[in-house]
Amino acid sequence: MSLLIKSLPFMVIGLFASITSHADNSVRNKEIADRFASCDKNHDGKLTKEEAKGCMPRIYDHFSFIDSDGKGYVTVAQIQALASR
Numbered sequence: 001m002s003l004l005i006k007s008l009p010f011m012v013i014g015l016f017a018s019i020t021s022h023a024d025n026s027v028r029n030k031e032i033a034d035r036f037a038s039c040d041k042n043h044d045g046k047l048t049k050e051e052a053k054g055c056m057p058r059i060y061d062h063f064s065f066i067d068s069d070g071k072g073y074v075t076v077a078q079i080q081a082l083a084s085r
Contacts (some may be wrong), residue, residue, distance in 0.1 A: 003042035004020075025084060026085060028080075028084075029083075029084075032076060032079055032080050033076050033080075035055075035056060036056070036079065037076075038055070039051050039052060039056050043047045043051040045075065045076070046074070046075060047059065047073055047074050047075070048072060048073050049063045049067075049072075049074075059074065059079060064080065066078055066082060
């Protein structure tokens with residue numbers, strides 16, 4: 001049997017895992033964006049620590065880590081990037 005035929009099942013599994021992972025990331029990012037939007041009370045695209053309090057407790061608990069620049073807010077992109085690590 002050729003090496004290609006022998007490795008085909010592994011390539012299919014890898015491709016499926018990659019597609020599934022991408023779909024999972026898309027779903028997760030959509031959930032984060034939806035949650036972020038509901039917490040962003042003034043709809044400015046920035047979540048302050050006060051806005052995160054009670055609404056996104058894990059963001060609130062780790063706010064200073066996420067807001068490493070000390071701007072006083074975090075963005076949905078920052079949260080999504082952290083979640084994909």
